[in-house]
Amino acid sequence: MTRCQVPAFLIHQIQEELGKEEEEMMVFLCRDLAPDLANADLKEILLALNEREKLTPVGLSELLYRVKRFDLLRRILNTEKATVEAHLARSFRLIPDYRVLMVEINENLEKDEVGSLGFLLRDYAPRMKMAKDKSFLALIIDLEKLNLVAPNQLDLIENCFRSIHRIDLIRKIQTYKRKASMSSVHCQPVYVNAHPASVPNFNLIEPPYHSGIQNESMKKLQNGSSLTLAAAEPLHLSIEESGSVPHKMSDDSYRMQSQPLGICLIIDCIGNDTDVLEETFRGLGYEVHCHRYLNMSSMNQTLLEVARWQKHKTCDSFVCILVSRGNSQSIFCTDHTFSGFPLEQIKKYFTADSCPGLLGKPKLFFIQSYVVPENEQECTCLLEVDGNADNIRAKVTIPHTADIFWSHCKVDVSTLEQSPTAPSKYLRCLAELLRNPYKRKLCILAIHMELNKKVYDGNMTTDPSQQYSLLLQHTLRKRLFFPLDCC
Template sequence: MMWLSCLENKNNLKGQWPAVTVRKVPAAILHQIEQELDMDEKETMVFLCRDLVPDLSAPDVRKIFVALNEREELTDTSLAELLYRLKRFDLLRKFLGIGRAAVEASLSRCPQMVSNYRVLLTEINEDLDKDDLDALVFLLMGDREMSYAKMAKDKNFLAIITDLEKLDLVSPDQLDFLENCLRNIHRKDLAKKIQKYQREAPVHTIGTPALYANALQVLPKLTLVDPPGIVSKGRLLNGPYATNAAEQVQISIPETGRALAQKSLQVSDQYRMQSRPVGICLIIDCIGNDTGTLVDTFNTLHFEVHCRPFLNADSMMHELYTVAGLNEHKDYDCFVCILISRGDHQSIFCTDHVVPGFPLENVKRFFTGDTCPGLLGKPKLFFIQNYVESGNQQENASLLEADGNLCTIPQVADILWSQAMLDASTLDRSPDASSYYLSALTELLIDPHKRGLPLLDVLVELNNRIYEWNRTNTTKQYKLLLKHTLRKKLFLSPR
């Protein structure tokens, strides 16, 4: 595969990365989805996507699908969002194999494709009955835009809004006219929805379409040269700028009932974790049951969280390239990557279920010091929840594999690898069930009684919890792999 060979070719790392091709949604699937939609649903989809394809004249669903697909912006994730907005949960399951809860979990925590403005108006459209619409049209007939009102007589609400947008009476930052209309037809509940939107919409985003988190961008160049810049006096860093002086750093430790650690620690004995944000936390969740808890946890730990739900294999590879190329790494102290997917003990399948899958061994290569200089000498933490499908799970009689050979980790410094495996049949029986491994991990990371402990000590406690779980849950057996090449103590939780 191209994405695999380019990682192994060192010459490629010195210059421009090769172009990455993201798999388009098959035209046959798009055609079937279009055939399943009724006229009202098609009109709603056109309205939702108007900001995404502003250059289309007389857009319809087919034209929108073609345009987004050609721009490589129509992924499983974006298609899932559109079907969710139409409340076609049956099509989510039929064509994408995911449920309503999974999409809701990602939309509640991650950037969306459709703007909040268009979501608001489609929700208002759903709440208006025929009498409300007749009253609204009658009200508009008394407005100064008489010619418009005559045109609007036989149109639905979204078509009326589209015409009001053309007249510059309604826009993302101009909703007072519509709010007054709704009040005048005695729909104060809908007027309050507009007020809530106006209160919550950030000033800098009003009037602009929402940015889609998984939209493709030009791949950045990655260099083997140390990042430029002069370190200010007194600033201590991990990596190539780390000081060798045994300077004392005073760290305030909240009391938790007993002395947790010394208040004065040698910098040379521990990784620096003082930047704000501490680092980037990349979450790629192809299941959708644990995203919210993970986002909350790593926000609490002062990470800049990048959430990327429901990626296919090509999109995942592109996302890893993009995050590895971010300039911010040179200013941050740590990096975290969390992967959740079906797979086998060596690979993950992502949403398109590519077999043999995306090799886990290659995930780390994006972030080692030679391919990502900004992370040289800094801790790189990987947490993997892999739902192993039948026939792919390695036989192992032990309940807890603490240091097995399920995945070979090269001797690259400053890496921690924690991987949990659970039979995918558990997920099939309970599609919305959370991972106990991830739940226990997040609980321990923010536990005030654990914040004075090094991360490795916290993970020993995690091992113990998984062991106890396996003793009492004979049908849901976790296999756990923990390996690391950390060189110093790492205190991840706030202290």
């Protein structure tokens, strides 16, 4: 055990003392520290953080402080509430402010108010499971999964609190927003290790039981020696908290420095957006390959050829843009049979097992589908494609494969029929954002949030039948920033 780790018996003892609601709060607070353990229990999460050297006695004391178990601070960690508060005032914090805010709100809500929130949220997330006894924190996790709530996306929660007349909670959120806007980044700061001399010393008291524990750290504790608590390891932020940050290489950001930055494949079967997209991604540093008016067979061949290119090995990313008529699961290309090329298969061509050169690298897909009504589609067999096609007819879902960013915009084909030469609002807004030097300071998820706003603001003045809808799904493991010195 290293000096900064916590003895396992303390984790066990603390977990035994916590109630069910306190455990839920602590798991929620740790959610960004161990995103791969989203479904684990508290003890498993704390032990994993400890093994990864992300949990120190200081961090453990902060967690107890956040769930208001001041008695355990004193009895188990032998420290006081005031000591922890002084430590937190120095900004050496393990838990992001957003998580702290949600826990504070959770503690200020009555059970019937949580039920009212669940009812109101049906308008925004009709497919979300609304269990009768679901807690506020559980609701927030569900909304996070749907990209409806994030550290810099709290308007939905504010509107719900307004509906139940909790103005005090709206003020809490607005205070958080003001503090966030004063920071140079729109996310929780990355806290770095401080000099040990600047951090207070906490003594871990002797454990209540000794049998079976013979390791060296245990003996030191029994002899009364103290553990000096260093500040936590640099906090690796979750993707939801990404915002404007300096473009420095770090463990929680993808490398985006190769020349070219990657291959950008544009397949435009409509023909209205190729030029602006080519200019935009060439300006970002991509090697752009454009194909217009492909039928399904030609597109299948093109995708296969590009996926097999060896040059992916020397590039840091890959971009694929598709524009076509289609339905929710397929695109039709220029074929008139409407048999459909499955979107799921397109992703499979560029996963790590099919395209090893892109292993561990971000793969970005931007899809504009002009949706043809079902009664106008002809029912014919799907095109046979290479690769794993056994699930080709299955419902399209993001694969459980890392490093994929999937942005899918749909609009009724009547939009195209009314204005055959009009560009896609979605793709034009995307190009506009990517060419804006200020917006390129944001990570790709924050840029997409801006894209959502532009598209949905445009919907406000558009006939319902002509409105665009966006779906974002991703399995990114790190933050992704485009270079600033481009375009």
